[in-house]
Amino acid sequence: MEIALHQEARYLGSYLRPHRAVLILSFLLSGLSAALGMIQPYFAKLMIDDVFLAGASDLLLPLLTGLVGLLIGSFLIRVCNSYIYTLYSARLLFKMREDLFAHLQRIPLRFFSKAKSGDIFSRIATDMADVQALITGTLPSYVFDLLTCTITAAILVWLNWKLAALSFAFLPFAVVMIRWIRPRLVTLARSVAERNADIAHFLFETLGGMSLVRAFGAEKLELGKLEAKQSKMLQHLLRYQILGAVSVATPHIFLIVNTLVVFGFGGLLVTEGALSIGTLVAFTIYQGRIFGPLQGLMDGFLEMQKARVALGRVK
Numbered sequence: 001m002e003i004a005l006h007q008e009a010r011y012l013g014s015y016l017r018p019h020r021a022v023l024i025l026s027f028l029l030s031g032l033s034a035a036l037g038m039i040q041p042y043f044a045k046l047m048i049d050d051v052f053l054a055g056a057s058d059l060l061l062p063l064l065t066g067l068v069g070l071l072i073g074s075f076l077i078r079v080c081n082s083y084i085y086t087l088y089s090a091r092l093l094f095k096m097r098e099d100l101f102a103h104l105q106r107i108p109l110r111f112f113s114k115a116k117s118g119d120i121f122s123r124i125a126t127d128m129a130d131v132q133a134l135i136t137g138t139l140p141s142y143v144f145d146l147l148t149c150t151i152t153a154a155i156l157v158w159l160n161w162k163l164a165a166l167s168f169a170f171l172p173f174a175v176v177m178i179r180w181i182r183p184r185l186v187t188l189a190r191s192v193a194e195r196n197a198d199i200a201h202f203l204f205e206t207l208g209g210m211s212l213v214r215a216f217g218a219e220k221l222e223l224g225k226l227e228a229k230q231s232k233m234l235q236h237l238l239r240y241q242i243l244g245a246v247s248v249a250t251p252h253i254f255l256i257v258n259t260l261v262v263f264g265f266g267g268l269l270v271t272e273g274a275l276s277i278g279t280l281v282a283f284t285i286y287q288g289r290i291f292g293p294l295q296g297l298m299d300g301f302l303e304m305q306k307a308r309v310a311l312g313r314v315k
Contacts, residue, residue, distance in 0.1 A: 015092050022088045027143060029081035034147040036074035038155060041285035043067045048278035082140075089135045096131065134304065142300040145293035152290045159283050160275060166261045167287060170254050181243050188240040195233035202229060255291050262287060 016023060043063055051059050156164040206213065206222050213222055262284055269275035 015096055019088045019092060022084060026081055026085045026140070029077055029084075030140070030144045031147050033074050033077040033081065034144060034151055036070050036077070038148070038151045038286075038289075039070055040067060041282050041289065042155075044285055045276075045278035045282035048281055049276050050278075053277070085140050089140075093131070093135055138300050138303045141296060142304070145296035145300065148293040149290055149297065152286050152293075156283060156286055156290075159279055159286070160266075160269070163261065163266055163269070163275075163283060166265055167258045170257045177246070181246065185240065185243055188236055188243065191236040192233065192240055195229070195236060199226070199229050199233060202226060254294065258287055 043066070046063055047060070050056055051063065153164070153168070156167065202225065206226075213219060262280075266275065266280050266283065270277060270280055
């Protein structure tokens with residue numbers, strides 16, 4: 001598996017290398033946008049502790065003005081970054097598709113007599129579409145979610161390391177679950193792709209020879225073959241979805257555990273005077289913000305496993 005992963009990385013890297021400067025810029029803009037977005041909950045702490053409880057009403061307008069400025073700045077950076085990344089990722093994808101098409105034009109004709117036409121078409125259409133989704137959607141979202149989770153975790157530790165430590169206690173379990181699920185998802189994703197290609201080839205061949213099918217009265221026989229192929233594909237697809245559901249459910253369990261931690265231990269710290277109300281509110285907001293990106297990381301992981309299989313079929 002590691003060898004295959006290395007080969008896929010080298011193949012994709014050959015297309016990414018000419019655009020590395022733009023990709024680095026996009027990564028930096030994603031980090032800046034994520035950092036600016038993470039400052040917003042801290043304003044809740046300042047308003048509660050320094051404005052509402054302290055009675056410093058003169059600070060309210062400056063804080064609100066700064067908050068609005070940060071939100072607008074973060075939004076503009078994300079829009080610009082999205083435009084830049086989409087422009088260059090589209091060019092990269094077009095180059096990959098052109099190279100694949102040129103390769104098919106150069107290979108010996110005997111390849112087409114041996115290979116399944118439906119499988120070739122599936123690689124050009126379906127698998128290349130999965131690679132496109134990886135480059136233009138999954139990767140940038142995954143990077144942004146990863147940066148958001150990292151920055152949020154650092155802020156939680158800074159606000160109260162004891163409360164953060166209890167909140168992160170479930171993470172080792174999540175890591176173990178992902179390490180167990182990962183190879184099984186890769187295998188099932190590959191099986192689903194192969195079954196899908198086999199069905200596409202069957203339909204292509206059957207529809208191309210429909211006159212013979214009708215001449216021999218084999219309509220029910222061919223329909224039975226299609227049902228059998230789809231039944232096998234459904235078995236693999238259901239297994240894939242079940243494992244995917246287990247990985248997706250992990251953040252929800254994390255949410256339940258952390259809710260108990262915040263309102264239990266955090267509330268105790270407030271009553272003992274070891275934690276301010278504003279800090280607890282800010283901690284709660286930051287903690288709530290980490291679940292969306294964490295869910296995105298889980299979903300992105302599933303999409304990348306599917307894309308890895310597609311990448312292996314088109315490279």
